Ligand code: FES
């Protein structure tokens with residue numbers, strides 16, 4: 001197996017929003033592996049290779065029986081969430097041979113997402129997101145889509161404090177290409193790093209629709225947190241105390257593409273700022289990022305050679321350094 005994909009295995013990754021897992025099994029790709037995930041009769045979740053142990057049909061094309069088992073669409077073998085084959089219709093009176101059972105992966109529902117870990121022992125727990133669980137913030141379901149770029153580039157872009165001025169023109173009117181100083185430097189945490197840095201902008205119509213502040217220019221407080229290996233939270237506080245918390249995961253599908261899962265938590269109400277205006281603003285913003293990221297070399301390599309990082313790229317340099325530790329083959 002590919003050594004880098006293997007190093008990325010012992011972590012939890014969100015693979016799709018929980019609300020998308022309905023009465024049908026879903027196909028997802030994680031670290032080069034085709035998987036099927038589904039919800040059994042009692043609500044428990046299952047994750048298996050999307051390949052039947054009989055003759056390799058895609059189980060995601062099958063159906064979930066009333067007993068909660070996943071039935072293969074080709075010849076009807078049925079698998080329980082622990083991966084055991086429980087029905088082999090062609091020989092109902094014989095014991096099911098050991099080789100007919102499939103391997104089940106670790107799967108959990110948390111923060112409104114379905115999480116899978118391909119390894120026996122995850123190196124880090126599913127990240128805690130206190131604001132997603134305190135009941136004080138409304139949630140806006142954002143984006144679930146595939147980007148043709150490295151997931152490391154997506155997270156690095158979230159730690160990049162100097163691209164806004166150039167990339168987000170028209171959506172964000174950033175006052176200067178020189179970043180404001182970081183407040184308190186970078187702190188290393190048990191599962192990544194965090195730092196705070198403000199962003200000063202003139203208010204565009206698109207931004208005003210999500211802030212409802214009325215000021216001509218704003219100082220946005222930004223608290224950024226990297227959650228190893230491929231998660232990021234960004235807490236934005238505007239002068240009127242409105243707060244938006246952006247939660248982003250970039251999940252490696254293969255060497256060329258990643259799944260983007262992004263949602264929002266806000267401390268205001270729909271009547272004040274509509275979810276539609278938040279999504280419209282964010283759509284414009286992330287499409288600008290996406291154009292840059294998809295035009296970069298797509299390789300999954302977390303340590304791309306031949307780049308020349310400067311002082312302002314410190315969070316990215318630190319992330320790359322810490323990744324060496326998180327992705328070490330022996331922990
Ligand atoms: S390929 Fe699945 S039952 Fe035959």
Ligand SMILES: [Fe+2]
Nearest residue numbers: 163164167289
């Ligand atoms: Fe950006």
